[in-house]
Amino acid sequence: MHNMKPNTRKNEIIKTAATLFKDKGYSAVTMRDIAKAMGIKAASLYNHINSKQDILKAIIISLAEEFTLGMETIKASQVNSIEKLKQIISMHINITSRNKAGMATLNNDWMHLEDQLEYYLKLRVNYEDNLRDIIRQGILNNEILNDNLEVLLFSLLSTLRSLYIWIPLEDNLNEIELSQSLSNVLINGIKN
Amino acid sequence: MHNMKPNTRKNEIIKTAATLFKDKGYSAVTMRDIAKAMGIKAASLYNHINSKQDILKAIIISLAEEFTLGMETIKASQVNSIEKLKQIISMHINITSRNKAGMATLNNDWMHLEDQLEYYLKLRVNYEDNLRDIIRQGILNNEILNDNLEVLLFSLLSTLRSLYIWIPLEDNLNEIELSQSLSNVLINGIKN
Numbered sequence: 001m002h003n004m005k006p007n008t009r010k011n012e013i014i015k016t017a018a019t020l021f022k023d024k025g026y027s028a029v030t031m032r033d034i035a036k037a038m039g040i041k042a043a044s045l046y047n048h049i050n051s052k053q054d055i056l057k058a059i060i061i062s063l064a065e066e067f068t069l070g071m072e073t074i075k076a077s078q079v080n081s082i083e084k085l086k087q088i089i090s091m092h093i094n095i096t097s098r099n100k101a102g103m104a105t106l107n108n109d110w111m112h113l114e115d116q117l118e119y120y121l122k123l124r125v126n127y128e129d130n131l132r133d134i135i136r137q138g139i140l141n142n143e144i145l146n147d148n149l150e151v152l153l154f155s156l157l158s159t160l161r162s163l164y165i166w167i168p169l170e171d172n173l174n175e176i177e178l179s180q181s182l183s184n185v186l187i188n189g190i191k192n
Numbered sequence: 193m194h195n196m197k198p199n200t201r202k203n204e205i206i207k208t209a210a211t212l213f214k215d216k217g218y219s220a221v222t223m224r225d226i227a228k229a230m231g232i233k234a235a236s237l238y239n240h241i242n243s244k245q246d247i248l249k250a251i252i253i254s255l256a257e258e259f260t261l262g263m264e265t266i267k268a269s270q271v272n273s274i275e276k277l278k279q280i281i282s283m284h285i286n287i288t289s290r291n292k293a294g295m296a297t298l299n300n301d302w303m304h305l306e307d308q309l310e311y312y313l314k315l316r317v318n319y320e321d322n323l324r325d326i327i328r329q330g331i332l333n334n335e336i337l338n339d340n341l342e343v344l345l346f347s348l349l350s351t352l353r354s355l356y357i358w359i360p361l362e363d364n365l366n367e368i369e370l371s372q373s374l375s376n377v378l379i380n381g382i383k384n
Contacts, residue, residue: 027219082383108300145384148373155377158354159347166346181340185347189381192337
């Protein structure tokens with residue numbers, strides 16, 4: 001039966017593993033733990049996936065590529081810098097709400113990537129560079145305050161990267177409302 | 193020799209362990225790794241500390257108590273809410289710059305606490321409650337925008353809790369300048 005839906009079963013393994021990685025950390029989770037959580041034998045896991053490392057790659061690299069693609073699209077779009085930042089905030093809320101456990105794994109366990117560590121770091125640096133460029137352009141256009149660029153950048157990134165800790169799951173989320181509220185806080189500040 | 197300075201040697205163990213926990217995660221580090229990094233025998237470690245768990249407790253609980261004490265002091269002080277938030281931002285910069293590896297351990301490995309997990313979580317909830325109270329009071333006084341309180345709270349906390357990732361070490365930090373710049377971003381926003 002499961003051989004007819006290899007991707008479904010594989011996705012189920014990835015989803016289960018992400019939840020375990022989130023709760024206990026990648027290093028503390030074994031293939032046996034993942035099999036147990038799915039109610040199958042450890043040997044059956046290997047019909048679908050080669051190693052725990054392959055699961056980690058599947059989780060982190062696919063998310064990193066999704067963010068990269070979104071960022072490139074937004075950066076190239078013909079809107080002003082503040083609008084781009086709002087779209088980036090919305091993208092983070094959207095991707096994170098669909099992948100809470102995966103985002104926890106990305107944040108906590110990226111350093112356990114092996115042969116794809118370098119590629120992941122390249123995507124990450126590239127993402128930060130693109131966000132920095134958007135902010136710098138906004139400063140040049142007098143849309144964004146000419147304050148410490150690195151402080152602006154990391155304050156934004158910190159909040160966006162921590163979203164997985166506190167936003168509701170997709171089904172319980174008013175995505176538009178949260179996007180507006182978070183954009184408001186991050187862009188306009190909190191002072192009355 | 194080291195028996196004459198038990199605290200110094202113990203602090204050295206804690207500092208070395210925090211750096212290893214930061215780089216590899218608590219689960220992946222052994223007492224043997226810690227001894228090796230210090231250039232001593234694993235058996236010697238046990239003259240100073242009972243277990244890896246005791247090191248984790250020493251790192252996380254002392255930081256959590258330092259934040260708790262700082263927050264209680266600031267909350268009780270006779271200044272307005274915006275000023276209290278600025279003082280909280282300064283406190284995070286100050287404690288974090290002196291304990292970068294410890295803050296990484298607190299953020300990534302708090303869930304590996306055993307008998308002090310409950311106590312840690314109590315301090316953490318208490319800290320968030322106090323910060324929420326300060327923001328709520330600021331909204332009541334028309335100092336802070338009456339937007340989504342939880343979004344304000346977690347946006348602030350996310351940035352403060354991520355400081356260890358990007359601020360310079362104590363010796364290379366202009367603490368006053370960073371405090372002003374970060375307060376500006378978090379309180380006044382980034383829009384020109």
